[in-house]
Amino acid sequence: MACSKEKESQILEDMKEYYGKTIQSKDELIINDPGSGCNAPRCKLPAHIADALALVHPDVKAKSYGCGLTVPELLEGTHVLDLGSGAGHDCFALAKLVGEKGHVTGVDMTEEQLEFARSYIDYHRETFGYSEPNTDFVMAYIEKLGEAGLKDDTFDVIISNCVVNLSPDKRAVLKEAYRVLKPGGEMYFSDMYADQVVPEHIKQHKVMWGEGFAGALWWEDLVRIAREVGFSTPRLVKSSPINVKESIQELTGDIKYVAATYRLFKVPQNGNSGPADVTYNGSVTGHDKIIALDKNNTFKVDCVLEADPELSVIIQQSRFVSAFTVVPRNSQNGPAKYCFFMLCFL
Structure with a gap:
């Protein structure tokens, strides 16, 4: 109430x-x-x-x-x-x-x-x-x-x-x-x-x-x-x-x-985007090898991961755009290179 x-x-x-x-x-x-x-x-x-x-x-x-x-x-x-x-x-x-x-x-x-x-x-x-x-x-x-x-x-x-x-x-x-x-x-x-x-x-x-x-x-x-x-x-x-x-x-x-x-x-909730292959380039200060955008999405340098449509929009329209390469996902992409590693969340 x-x-x-x-x-x-x-x-x-x-x-x-x-x-x-x-x-x-x-x-x-x-x-x-x-x-x-x-x-x-x-x-x-x-x-x-x-x-x-x-x-x-x-x-x-x-x-x-x-x-x-x-x-x-x-x-x-x-x-x-x-x-x-x-x-x-x-x-x-x-x-x-x-x-x-x-x-x-x-x-x-x-x-x-x-x-x-x-x-x-x-x-x-x-x-x-x-x-x-x-x-x-x-x-x-x-x-x-x-x-x-x-x-x-x-x-x-x-x-x-x-x-x-x-x-x-x-x-x-x-x-x-x-x-x-x-x-x-x-x-x-x-x-x-x-x-x-x-x-x-x-x-x-x-x-x-x-x-x-x-x-x-x-x-x-x-x-x-x-x-x-x-x-x-x-x-x-x-x-x-x-x-x-x-x-x-x-x-x-x-x-x-x-x-x-x-x-x-502050990005469009329903942007014209689908899943994408995302690669982190290591350019963010203090995160030269790995970066976690949230608890479910952690990116390692040069490791291609699939991002959901909303995260794809966030990366491309926020200050993070220069730190990632985003390629729209389609049937020709082939499987993403999933990387497994341990991360300590603050």
Whole structure:
């Protein structure tokens, strides 16, 4: 059941208070229970990402409340928007990865968080050796990006780290994200999901909203909403279970929660494309031998694999086009050269 406008406004005000005044570090969050999916060990990061993360100021790291790693591939020179940027942790890491010719904009509804992030802009510019800052932070609700002056078809990539679940209107968030993305652009985001529709008694609980449990989408609703606003089918990149603390299990009951990263693309849903033979050329930084576009599609250099029609369109109309050779599949192609290998998903 959708929230009333009055209820939505109250939830947003509660979230501003929770993340602006109540919570001062990630250690205070219930969701950061040791062993939860948000704290699960990760695979070894590509060196360029590890290096960028290491350069983020320690005080900014301490105020990072995310539940995943929102760093997609092939960011050099891109314009990135971070929905719910908080203290700026992901923005500053991405500012290094996009390079001096790229740009990162953080959007948040909490003035305290924005002031904190802005105070570290010059530190990171100097640390990265840039002549000018390539980050900025604006105040806005992620459901109403137009109020911050963000225009149509502006960004190459949108990221968000465990923030969409805090919104009472997911459709508005995804609709706005679709609007401000350039054609071929991508929304790459980590969030909390439930294995069923979250019941009303949880949605009435202020702290459960602040921690993400109340606003977590049933994953099937994500697929439905994404496609209704125009995105490609959500593609799961990685996921891990969230261990719910005993102190709140009385509220959550038998609901199972996961932290998951999805990627959505602004490409035609029904493009004139069929299956294709796809070959990766190894040109993406940090992925010179192998690249995974989602959990079901991993490409090894010079190994021809068959891609489904939608993935074929995504590759050809997104920033990934230069990294792949795509040949439409027909009866004369012969069998694809399937390669088998082990991959560690983050």
